[in-house]
Amino acid sequence: VSRLRAISTDLAATGRGRGQEVFETDFQGRSHVWQPGESRRWREAKGDKACQHLMVTTSSWTQPSRIELVPLAGAQAPQLLEAAQPLPELMAQVPSVQPVPLDLTAADGHTVLNGFYVPARGLPAGAKAPLVVRAYGGPTASSVNWRWPQDLPQLAFYQQQGYAQLILDVRGQSHRDRAFARAHFRSFGRHEVADLFTAIRQTVAGLTGSFSRW
Numbered sequence: 001v002s003r004l005r006a007i008s009t010d011l012a013a014t015g016r017g018r019g020q021e022v023f024e025t026d027f028q029g030r031s032h033v034w035q036p037g038e039s040r041r042w043r044e045a046k047g048d049k050a051c052q053h054l055m056v057t058t059s060s061w062t063q064p065s066r067i068e069l070v071p072l073a074g075a076q077a078p079q080l081l082e083a084a085q086p087l088p089e090l091m092a093q094v095p096s097v098q099p100v101p102l103d104l105t106a107a108d109g110h111t112v113l114n115g116f117y118v119p120a121r122g123l124p125a126g127a128k129a130p131l132v133v134r135a136y137g138g139p140t141a142s143s144v145n146w147r148w149p150q151d152l153p154q155l156a157f158y159q160q161q162g163y164a165q166l167i168l169d170v171r172g173q174s175h176r177d178r179a180f181a182r183a184h185f186r187s188f189g190r191h192e193v194a195d196l197f198t199a200i201r202q203t204v205a206g207l208t209g210s211f212s213r214w
Helices: 152-160 191-206
Strands: 006-014 019-025 031-033 042-047 053-059 066-071 079-083 100-105 112-118 131-135 164-168
Touching: 006 042, 100 191, 112 152, 112 191, 131 191, 152 164, 164 191
Parallel strands: 019 042, 131 164
Antiparallel strands: 006 019, 019 031, 042 053, 053 066, 066 079, 100 112, 112 164
């Protein structure tokens, strides 16, 4: 193990599943974020067999994906392997599409759901916006996270057309604890749908007067 330490590749969720970080752990079991940076980001890492390098992928809602080869020993600088380069027209939309994090309550009355709210743009003062709900009710995936959004062009388009947007992770989706991820066991299609409509009602109630129809 490089320099008598271990780098955890069992990546851990942060921000109740919205983020993902690489943690460094020593032989006494003490761990902390490896190479701390901005809190709202998503990192993945894979090590080589000799445990001398990590291939680290980093992205956020403001930074497209970057892949770097990071040495674990010595003072050698990381090597940039790949960096996504979206069109300038798309990058120009990034500041306005930044989401507002929401903590919503599931239909069971106590489980906290992660949500993102993207407000509408370009509406006259006092105008109400329709709300587009972007929900994925299936397992093994999560939508509310700080990684670079692949659907940024669509988010920006709806926003410019005057639509507000709600992105939601309901019970049964991944990147949370076992109870959350398996909440739909033998009840697929029940808890997810209940959570969806419960969260929509809370969003509308919390932003009273912002939406055009319900």
